[in-house]
Amino acid sequence: MRYNRSVGKSLKAILICLLVPACAGAQDYAGKFYTAGPSTGTFFALTYDDGPGATTPALLDLLASSGAKATFFISGRPSGKNLSALQRACAEGHLAANHTLSHKNYFKLAVDPDKDKILAAELEPTGKAIEKACGYRPRIMRMPNGYSRDWVRKVARAEGYALVNWTYGSDWTKLSDEEMTAGYLKALKPGAILLFHDGGGKVRQRTLRLTRAVLAEAAKRGLEPVTLDRLLNIGDIGDTIPISSGK
Numbered sequence: 001m002r003y004n005r006s007v008g009k010s011l012k013a014i015l016i017c018l019l020v021p022a023c024a025g026a027q028d029y030a031g032k033f034y035t036a037g038p039s040t041g042t043f044f045a046l047t048y049d050d051g052p053g054a055t056t057p058a059l060l061d062l063l064a065s066s067g068a069k070a071t072f073f074i075s076g077r078p079s080g081k082n083l084s085a086l087q088r089a090c091a092e093g094h095l096a097a098n099h100t101l102s103h104k105n106y107f108k109l110a111v112d113p114d115k116d117k118i119l120a121a122e123l124e125p126t127g128k129a130i131e132k133a134c135g136y137r138p139r140i141m142r143m144p145n146g147y148s149r150d151w152v153r154k155v156a157r158a159e160g161y162a163l164v165n166w167t168y169g170s171d172w173t174k175l176s177d178e179e180m181t182a183g184y185l186k187a188l189k190p191g192a193i194l195l196f197h198d199g200g201g202k203v204r205q206r207t208l209r210l211t212r213a214v215l216a217e218a219a220k221r222g223l224e225p226v227t228l229d230r231l232l233n234i235g236d237i238g239d240t241i242p243i244s245s246g247k
């Protein structure tokens with residue numbers, strides 16, 4: 001059923017593209033770089049990096065309690081509890097995106113003549129792991145440390161990824177809890193892409209506290225947390241890419 005729906009959607013997209021040349025842009029996200037979505041409307045995005053980790057199940061509970069949808073930038077090749085958390089995130093309507101296999105330091109790697117091959121090789125296994133767990137190839141990636149240069153965009157384009165950084169994030173800094181919360185709430189606007197972290201060995205209470213504060217404020221202001229594909233209008237990823245036949 002899913003496959004038929006995809007085919008129907010694809011045919012519709014092709015027909016519309018024949019009639020409306022500008023629609024080509026909607027498919028043309030590979031290699032594009034985003035730090036925010038449209039500032040009109042009511043959508044914004046919650047994004048979580050470096051997971052799944054010990055925080056992810058509690059975070060999924062929290063998101064479920066408010067109906068919020070988020071994007072998870074997956075690092076590594078999740079297994080065990082982390083794989084279960086990834087499968088659960090996808091089953092509950094969140095989006096999985098690629099944050100590379102081993103979170104290398106690209107500021108240092110920038111001088112390596114094989115850097116583009118290294119990056120492609122870092123994207124591939126995590127992309128495959130997401131495909132296996134969630135049933136679609138991820139179409140969005142975020143570089144470790146938000147590193148962005150022209151060569152990265154070229155690799156992203158070749159590998160079929162949009163690059164997405166963030167509008168605001170501070171949960172890894174030395175700011176006080178109050179300053180951090182104030183920073184996130186100030187940045188909470190239509191189109192904002194907020195960055196948090198859910199990876200690491202222990203539950204990141206700070207991530208949960210900040211998410212709770214943002215969700216409460218968003219509800220007050222009528223803002224809706226949506227997945228990045230929806231915020232950036234780069235296609236309904238889960239529906240338009242048929243599940244691979246296991247190749």
Ligand SMILES: [Zn+2]
Nearest residue numbers: 049050144145
């Ligand atoms: Zn990271």
